[in-house]
Amino acid sequence: MTTTTTARNAGLDTLRALAIALVFANHYMLFVSGAPTLGWFGEIGWSGVDLFFALSGYLIGNQILGAIRRGQQGTRRFSLPxxxxxxxxxxxxxxxxxxxxxxxxxxxxxxxxxxPLWQFLSFTQNIGLQAGTAFSHAWSLCVEEQFYFLLPAVAMLIAACRKSLVLAWLAVAAALIAGMLIRSYLWRNHVAVAPDGGRAFYTLIYYSSLCRFDELVIGVALALLKNYHTAIWARLTAHGNWMLLAGCAALALVWSHFLENHYGYAMTVYGYPLLGLSYALLLLAALSPGALLQKVRIPGAASIALWSYAIYLVHKTLCMLLRVPLQAQGWEPDHWASVLLMAGASVLAGCLLYQLVERPFMALRDRYVPSHEVQAVAPLAAGMERSGA
Structure with missing residues (x-):
C-alpha cells in the first residue's frame, strides 16, 4: 500500500483512491451495517486489497528492478539494508x-x-488467522511485508545468474502456477470437506500468503516489463485508453463471476490471477502518457491516495465504534447520513495519522536514508541486462 509524496501520477492516485473506497464499502457492509448498504460495490469491495497489492507490487518492484539495472550499467548498486x-x-x-x-x-x-503481539511484530498474524479477531485487517500488511522481505533478495540472486531474464520470467510464471496449485489442493482437501467451509476458506486461503500473492507477482511482472522490455512497454503504454477499456471490461467480467460464486473452486483457483491481470491493464492505462486515466484528475483523489494507508489501518474499528452513538441519535447504519459521517470520520482520522506520524517519519527517511542505492566499486558482472531479451 505504498504511496509517495513526489512525482505523483494522477492515474495511480485514482486507482489507490478506488482501492480504499472498495475496502471501506466492504468493511462497512460486513462489520457496521450487516447488509449490502452500498450494493454490489460493497460486496466486491474485498478486491480493493488486491488492487493495493497490484499497485504495491509494481511500485516496489520498479524500485528494486530499476536499481538493479542501473547497477548493471553504472556506478551505483542496490542496497538491501x-x-x-x-x-x-x-x-x-x-x-x-x-x-x-x-x-x-x-x-x-x-x-x-x-x-498475541508477537504475531503482529513478526508480521505473521495472517498465518492461521481466525476471522472476528481484533485488528484482523492487518493480515494484508503481513502478506506485503513477507513478500517484500523476500523479493529483493530473490531478484538479486536471479540477476547474478546467467540467462537471468529468462529465469525471472520463469519465476513469475512458477509463482502464479504454484499459487493456483496450492489453492486447488487446499480447497479440495480442506475447504470442500469442512463443516464450516466459509471459515476454513478465509483461514486457509484468503488470509494465506502462499495463496494471495498473485497480484503482487503480477505487479512485479509489470515492473520487469518496464525495465527490461522497453520497446514492448512503449508499445503498450502508447495505447493507454485501449488498456483502460480492456481493463474495465476484464474487471467487470471477473467481478461478476466473483459476485456469483466467490468461494467456488473455479474462482478460488483461477479468479485471483485473472483479477490481477485486470488490475495490470488498469495500471498500464494509468502509466500511459496522455491517456484518459492519467489526464483526468478526480477532486480529492490525490489526498485520499496519500492518506490511504493510514485510512486503511483505522477506518474499520472507527466505524464500528461510531455505530453505537449514531444509532443513539436515530441514525441507523444503513442511513445515508451514517455512511457519509463514518466515511468522513475515516478520512479525517487517516489524515491526522498521516500528518502526525507517517509524514514526520517519511521526512526522517528522506533525510537519513534518501535512496536504496549506494556507490559501487564496479557494476554487477552478471545480470538481466547482459542476458538479453
Missing amino acids: RFYARRLLRTLPNFYVVLALFACWPYFRMELVLP
Whole structure:
C-alpha cells in the first residue's frame, strides 16, 4: 500500500483512491451495517486489497528492478539494508501507533480478542488467522511485508545468474502456477470437506500468503516489463485508453463471476490471477502518457491516495465504534447520513495519522536514508541486462 509524496501520477492516485473506497464499502457492509448498504460495490469491495497489492507490487518492484539495472550499467548498486530501512520507516510507524491503541486501550478493541503481539511484530498474524479477531485487517500488511522481505533478495540472486531474464520470467510464471496449485489442493482437501467451509476458506486461503500473492507477482511482472522490455512497454503504454477499456471490461467480467460464486473452486483457483491481470491493464492505462486515466484528475483523489494507508489501518474499528452513538441519535447504519459521517470520520482520522506520524517519519527517511542505492566499486558482472531479451 505504498504511496509517495513526489512525482505523483494522477492515474495511480485514482486507482489507490478506488482501492480504499472498495475496502471501506466492504468493511462497512460486513462489520457496521450487516447488509449490502452500498450494493454490489460493497460486496466486491474485498478486491480493493488486491488492487493495493497490484499497485504495491509494481511500485516496489520498479524500485528494486530499476536499481538493479542501473547497477548493471553504472556506478551505483542496490542496497538491501537501505531498502529494508526505507520500507520499514514507511510502514512501521503508522502500524505501531494503531497496534498500540489495540493493545493498550481496551475500548478501542471493544470485546474482540487481540492475537498475541508477537504475531503482529513478526508480521505473521495472517498465518492461521481466525476471522472476528481484533485488528484482523492487518493480515494484508503481513502478506506485503513477507513478500517484500523476500523479493529483493530473490531478484538479486536471479540477476547474478546467467540467462537471468529468462529465469525471472520463469519465476513469475512458477509463482502464479504454484499459487493456483496450492489453492486447488487446499480447497479440495480442506475447504470442500469442512463443516464450516466459509471459515476454513478465509483461514486457509484468503488470509494465506502462499495463496494471495498473485497480484503482487503480477505487479512485479509489470515492473520487469518496464525495465527490461522497453520497446514492448512503449508499445503498450502508447495505447493507454485501449488498456483502460480492456481493463474495465476484464474487471467487470471477473467481478461478476466473483459476485456469483466467490468461494467456488473455479474462482478460488483461477479468479485471483485473472483479477490481477485486470488490475495490470488498469495500471498500464494509468502509466500511459496522455491517456484518459492519467489526464483526468478526480477532486480529492490525490489526498485520499496519500492518506490511504493510514485510512486503511483505522477506518474499520472507527466505524464500528461510531455505530453505537449514531444509532443513539436515530441514525441507523444503513442511513445515508451514517455512511457519509463514518466515511468522513475515516478520512479525517487517516489524515491526522498521516500528518502526525507517517509524514514526520517519511521526512526522517528522506533525510537519513534518501535512496536504496549506494556507490559501487564496479557494476554487477552478471545480470538481466547482459542476458538479453
